Structures are given as structure tokens and as C-alpha cells.
Amino acid sequence: MNFSATWRMALRALRRNMMRTGLTMLGIIIGVAAVIAMVAIGAGAKAQVAASIEQMGQNILTILSGAARSGRVHMGWGSAPTLTKQDYAAIRQEVYGISGVTPEVRGGGIQVLCGNQNLNTTIYGVSEDYVSVRAWRLADGGNLTDADVRQAAKVAVLGHTVATNLFGGGSPLGQIVRIQNAPYEVVGVLHPKGANMMGADQDDMVLIPWTSAMIRLTGGTAFRSITVQVQHADMIEEVMAQLSALLRQRHRLREDQENDFRIHNQQDMMEMATSTAQTMTILLGAIAGVSLLVGGIGIMNIMLVSVTERTREIGVRMAVGARGRDILLQFLVEAVVLSVGGGFIGVVLGYAMAKGVSLKFGWATLVSPESVALAFLFSAAIGVFFGFYPARKAAGLDPIEALRYE
Amino acid sequence: MPAAPPAIPHDTVIRLENLDKVYQSGEEVAVHAVRTVSLSIRKGEFVAIMGASGSGKSTLMNMIGCLDRPSGGQYWLDGESVGSLNKNELSRVRNQRLGFVFQGFNLLSRTSALENVELPLLYSTHTLSRKQLHDQALQALERVGLSARAGHHPSQLSGGQQQRVAIARALVNHPALLLADEPTGNLDTHTSLEIMQIFQELNRKGMTILMVTHEPDIAQYCRRQIVMRDGRILRDEPVAAPLDAAEALRRWSRPHEEDAEAGA
Numbered sequence: 001m002n003f004s005a006t007w008r009m010a011l012r013a014l015r016r017n018m019m020r021t022g023l024t025m026l027g028i029i030i031g032v033a034a035v036i037a038m039v040a041i042g043a044g045a046k047a048q049v050a051a052s053i054e055q056m057g058q059n060i061l062t063i064l065s066g067a068a069r070s071g072r073v074h075m076g077w078g079s080a081p082t083l084t085k086q087d088y089a090a091i092r093q094e095v096y097g098i099s100g101v102t103p104e105v106r107g108g109g110i111q112v113l114c115g116n117q118n119l120n121t122t123i124y125g126v127s128e129d130y131v132s133v134r135a136w137r138l139a140d141g142g143n144l145t146d147a148d149v150r151q152a153a154k155v156a157v158l159g160h161t162v163a164t165n166l167f168g169g170g171s172p173l174g175q176i177v178r179i180q181n182a183p184y185e186v187v188g189v190l191h192p193k194g195a196n197m198m199g200a201d202q203d204d205m206v207l208i209p210w211t212s213a214m215i216r217l218t219g220g221t222a223f224r225s226i227t228v229q230v231q232h233a234d235m236i237e238e239v240m241a242q243l244s245a246l247l248r249q250r251h252r253l254r255e256d257q258e259n260d261f262r263i264h265n266q267q268d269m270m271e272m273a274t275s276t277a278q279t280m281t282i283l284l285g286a287i288a289g290v291s292l293l294v295g296g297i298g299i300m301n302i303m304l305v306s307v308t309e310r311t312r313e314i315g316v317r318m319a320v321g322a323r324g325r326d327i328l329l330q331f332l333v334e335a336v337v338l339s340v341g342g343g344f345i346g347v348v349l350g351y352a353m354a355k356g357v358s359l360k361f362g363w364a365t366l367v368s369p370e371s372v373a374l375a376f377l378f379s380a381a382i383g384v385f386f387g388f389y390p391a392r393k394a395a396g397l398d399p400i401e402a403l404r405y406e
Numbered sequence: 407m408p409a410a411p412p413a414i415p416h417d418t419v420i421r422l423e424n425l426d427k428v429y430q431s432g433e434e435v436a437v438h439a440v441r442t443v444s445l446s447i448r449k450g451e452f453v454a455i456m457g458a459s460g461s462g463k464s465t466l467m468n469m470i471g472c473l474d475r476p477s478g479g480q481y482w483l484d485g486e487s488v489g490s491l492n493k494n495e496l497s498r499v500r501n502q503r504l505g506f507v508f509q510g511f512n513l514l515s516r517t518s519a520l521e522n523v524e525l526p527l528l529y530s531t532h533t534l535s536r537k538q539l540h541d542q543a544l545q546a547l548e549r550v551g552l553s554a555r556a557g558h559h560p561s562q563l564s565g566g567q568q569q570r571v572a573i574a575r576a577l578v579n580h581p582a583l584l585l586a587d588e589p590t591g592n593l594d595t596h597t598s599l600e601i602m603q604i605f606q607e608l609n610r611k612g613m614t615i616l617m618v619t620h621e622p623d624i625a626q627y628c629r630r631q632i633v634m635r636d637g638r639i640l641r642d643e644p645v646a647a648p649l650d651a652a653e654a655l656r657r658w659s660r661p662h663e664e665d666a667e668a669g670a
Contacts, residue, residue, distance in 0.1 A: 002533045005528045009528075012517070016516050312512065313514055315512075316512045316513075316514065316525075317525065317529070318473075318497070318500075319471070319473060319500060319506045319512075320500065320501060320506065320525050320526040320529060320575065321497050321498065321500045321501020321502070321526055321529040321530065321579075322497065322501075322529045323493070323494045323497040323498075323529070324493060324494070324497075325494075326529055399473045400468055400473050400474055403473075403508070403512065
């Protein structure tokens with residue numbers, strides 16, 4: 001028997017019992033839709049995490065100064081003043097393969113005044129590389145310059161939130177803001193980035209030259225951290241080794257001494273964060289997969305009922321010359337039509353569900369072609385797997401018994 | 407393939423040699439349903455197999471129909487030894503050389519008459535186009551005078567019409583032998599006569615027909631009667647004066663709706 005005839009036969013058999021066909025398909029529809037939607041939510045979360053890490057700049061290494069000890073208590077990296085101006089200068093001069101370096105001097109909760117407006121924000125003392133290293137873009141005006149840093153100039157670049165809060169709609173360029181009573185001229189405004197992963201507003205900050213920050217805000221001589229941007233992702237390991245060797249040498253650490261600094265690779269953080277999201281995706285997908293499995297069992301159940309119900313039909317078909325193979329194929333095709341049909345509707349429904357979730361809850365969702373193909377193939381495989389046993393049962397019937405079956 | 411013994415004329419359709427069928431179910435005593443039956447049926451015969459229930463006539467019919475395998479003995483169908491064929495080959499024999507008509511019609515429900523008739527063609531070894539399927543099935547329906555009802559489902563047809571669809575289905579692959587198992591068992595006398603008329607007409611055109619029946623008056627329309635008892639052939643004789651179903655229908659005084667259709 002040719003395939004198109006088998007196909008038509010299967011479709012006719014399924015059409016004869018629309019209600020049952022629909023309900024059986026529903027199991028697969030729900031299963032596939034759940035898989036698609038759940039994986040889309042997981043993948044969306046993963047992509048969002050990756051994007052927000054990407055926002056912090058690409059190929060970034062952060063050197064944190066050493067941890068202070070108070071008795072036996074380890075205070076946390078960045079608390080001991082081990083990264084000096086000289087370390088920073090040495091990194092700038094001696095390490096190759098880097099496209100930008102910026103130290104970070106942070107002053108949190110500092111009041112910024114402008115006319116009768118004022119607000120508390122975080123002041124970052126940085127180098128002129130900061131904007132490019134951290135993947136910021138300027139919305140207006142210019143960046144801090146090398147000269148600004150060298151001269152400890154009183155200039156500032158405002159984050160978007162600060163700029164709008166202090167100046168409303170007007171342009172802040174050339175205006176004076178007062179930071180702890182020192183007047184700074186606004187030279188630039190940054191493009192907004194929005195909230196970071198933790199939900200903090202990344203635009204609520206002001207950049208000033210690190211030299212100015214050290215003199216006027218913190219008064220120290222050491223940095224909490226230095227951020228380095230590596231030219232290429234495959235040079236990260238090498239740059240890390242260079243930095244480590246340079247700093248160990250500068251800090252005169254013996255072989256057996258531990259580092260008094262820490263180099264933090266953003267790639268690691270990205271991997272950790274995305275692997276968390278990946279785990280979530282797998283978990284959601286697995287739960288949805290169970291419902292797909294249940295749908296498959298539903299198909300098997302209905303196919304078994306169908307074989308019993310149509311025993312006489314099978315007998316007639318055999319009497320007029322159907323081979324066991326023809327009967328097997330007929331029932332198998334029916335099962336596969338059920339599962340693939342359900343799979344197709346499920347894909348469409350799952351896609352709609354994913355979109356619905358994004359619209360309703362604002363979650364990022366990502367329906368990947370892979371997950372669609374996988375769900376589709378998986379549902380077809382379920383049809384074959386769960387259809388095979390009933391189909392074989394049908395094919396193995398004895399024609400005389402089948403013809404006599406009431 | 408063992409050749410038929412030379413003594414057998416070449417126009418023999420069925421040749422049975424000491425055919426045996428023993429049913430052995432579990433620990434129970436073996437049931438000897440058919441015992442050493444030897445029989446030969448030539449092309450163009452119209453044979454009725456009769457006998458009480460349990461006489462082995464259905465078992466014999468099933469073996470002749472290649473639905474069941476004999477426990478012993480030899481069976482040649484159209485010169486081919488059938489006893490040694492495997493399941494798939496038996497399916498092919500059923501498809502190509504045999505046509506079945508059952509007591510309960512056994513049409514597929516919710517499937518049009520035409521599609522029911524197409525069924526054997528779907529399982530035939532050569533693939534036909536949809537148009538060829540349609541044309542051949544329609545031709546077969548025409549032979550039983552039902553082409554006007556091709557699109558009707560079995561539930562929309564009378565019993566007689568359903569049986570005619572079943573006959574068309576049996577004929578569609580141009581079999582060497584038509585097997586009918588109590589074809590009139592579910593029909594009233596008038597409709598039974600109509601079915602017998604079709605059989606007689608097919609037989610007149612050369613079709614070999616083997617029919618199981620327990621109604622002696624229906625067997626009178628055949629040309630040879632085989633009576634079985636306890637798995638053996640009790641009597642095998644020609645019908646002295648076969649009745650003519652067409653003649654009997656003409657004498658039927660009651661006008662019948664199907665007459666008009668058959669004539670149309």
C-alpha cells in the first residue's frame with residue numbers, strides 16, 4: 001500500500017471521531033506548549049542576564065584590592081588599600097593586550113547641588129577610559145579627558161537620572177554642580193542604561209576624574225579596584241597572568257605568600273549567572289516534558305481503545321489482503337498524525353503563551369528555533385513510541401478471530 | 407513449489423488433498439474440525455457447502471480462503487501450493503485471487519460504498535492512481551447495479567444493498583474465486599434471491615463461486631452441493647435442476663423498491 005493512501009486513511013479515521021481526536025491531541029498540545037513556553041521563559045531570562053552583564057562592558061577584568069584583617073576576621077576584598085596609584089600607572093604602561101584601564105574611587109551617598117535642586121548619588125572617580133570600558137555612551141557633550149585626569153580638573157559627566165533630576169529637560173552642559181561644596185563643570189551626559197540585574201539604577205551616578213575624587217572626596221591614595229578591558233576574549237587568560245605577575249612583583253610578594261589582590265573575570269560571572277538560568281530552563285523544560293510524556297500515554301491509551309474498537313475492521317482489511325505491515329503502518333501513522341498535529345498546534349500555542357507572558361508580566365522570553373524543532377521532533381517520536389505497541393497489537397491479530405469479534 | 411499432480415485438469419481452481427485441521431487449545435482434547443477432506447473445484451463452478459453447525463464447513467472455508475492454515479494435507483489454489491506460504495504471501499493470495507463475501511457484510515462504517523470497494527485495491531501490489539482506484543471501484547459497483555449509490559455510507563443502504571457493495575468489493579481485484587460465507591444469512595427471502603441472482607449472473611460469466619449456507623432452498627440455486635458432517639464430506643453431488651433466481655424474482659408478486667433501482 002502506498003503512503004498517500006495510508007495517510008488519507010489515517011486522516012479519515014481520525015476525522016470520524018473528532019472529539020476523541022481533539023482530546024487526545026490536547027495532551028500533546030499542552031505538553032508541547034508547556035515545553036515551548038517554559039523553555040522560552042528560561043532562555044529569555046538567560047539572555048537577559050547575559051545582556052545585562054554585557055552592559056557592564058565586554059572582556060572586563062576587575063582587580064580588587066586586598067582584604068583587611070581585623071584579628072582573625074577576613075574583611076572582604078577591596079577593604080585593604082593595596083592598589084596604589086603607582087600600581088595603576090604600571091598597569092597602564094607595562095601590560096599589553098588591554099584596550100582601557102580605569103581605577104575606581106567611589107563615594108556613595110554624596111549630595112550634589114545645583115541651584116535650588118539637590119540629590120544624593122554615587123560619585124565615581126575614574127579615568128577617561130571608564131566610559132568605553134563600561135560600555136557607556138555619551139548622550140550629550142564630551143567625555144573626561146586625559147588632561148582632566150592629570151590636572152584633577154573639576155569636571156563631571158552626569159548619569160541620566162542625575163541629569164534629569166537636577167536639570168529637568170534643560171541641557172546641563174556647561175552648568176556648574178556642587179559636589180561637597182566644590183564646583184564642577186558638567187561636560188557630558190551619559191545615555192541611560194536602566195536598572196542592572198539587582199534592580200539598582202545604573203544611571204544614578206556622576207563621573208569625575210579619579211584624581212579629583214581622591215583629593216576632594218575620599219582623601220586616600222589607594223583604589224578599591226582597577227578595571228581593565230582586554231582587547232580580545234581569547235587574551236583574557238594571558239592578561240590576567242600579566243596583571244598577577246606585575247602586581248605580585250610590585251607588592252614584593254614571596255612565592256609562598258598569597259595574593260593581596262584579587263582579579264575578577266567577568267566571563268566567570270557571566271558563566272555563573274547564565275548557568276543558573278540554564279538550570280532553571282532545564283528544570284522548567286523537564287517539568288513540561290513530563291506533561292508531554294503524559295500526553296504520549298494518552299495517545300497510547302486511545303490507540304489501544306481504537307484497536308479494540310476496530311478489531312472487525314482490521315479483520316476485514318486482512319481478509320481483503322492487508323499484510324500485518326499495512327495494519328501496523330496504518331495505526332502508527334494515526335498515532336503520529338495525532339502527536340505531530342498536537343505538536344504543531346502546541347508550538348503555535350506555546351509561542352503565543354511565551355508572547356503573552358512577556359506582554360503581561362514584562363518577562364523576557366525567547367522562543368528559539370531549536371526548542372521548536374526539538375519539541376516537534378520529540379512529539380513525533382512520542383507518536384511513534386507510544387503508537388507502536390497498539391499498532392503491533394493490531395497487526396498481530398488473527399484475521400479469523402478479528403472477523404468474528406463482536 | 408510442488409506442482410499439481412498431472413492427473414488434475416489445468417482448469418482446476420481448488421484442489422484439496424487430505425486436508426486436515428486440528429485445534430489444540432491448552433490441555434483440552436484436540437478438536438478435529440476437518441478430517442482428510444479431498445476435493446477439487448473447477449473453473450466456472452458454483453458450489454454450495456452445507457452442513458450443520460460444527461460440521462467443519464466454516465473451518466474448511468477459512469482454509470480455502472487462506473485465512474487459516476491446514477494442520478495437514480495439501481491445498482493448491484489456481485495451481486499454486488498454498489500450504490507452504492508465509493503470512494505475507496497469504497495476504498497477497500487473498501488480495502489477488504480471492505474475493506470474500508460475509509454474512510454480516512463487514513463493510514467499513516462511515517465510509518462510502520465506493521471507498522469500501524476501493525479497499526482491496528489499496529492493498530494490491532501495484533500502486534494505482536486515485537483516478538484508477540475510483541474508476542475500477544465504480545466499475546465493480548456497476549456490476550452489482552449500485553453505481554448510483556457510490557457515495558452512500560453503509561448506514562444509508564439496505565441490507566441487500568450493503569451485501570451488493572460487499573460483492574463489488576470482492577470482485578474489484580478480479581479474483582479467481584469468490585468465497586461467500588452465509589451471504590444470505592442476514593437477509594430476507596426476496597433480498598436473498600437478489601443476491602443469488604447476482605451470483606448466478608457472475609457464474610454465468612465464468613466466475614467460480616464457493617458458498618457456505620445452511621439454507622437448503624438457497625443451495626438449490628447453486629450447481630453443486632457438498633454436504634459435510636463431523637469434518638468429513640458426506641455428500642458431493644451436482645444439483646439436478648438448479649433454480650433460476652431471476653425467474654423466481656419475476657414470479658415474486660410483491661412489488662419491491664429495489665427492483666426499480668436495479669432496473670434503472
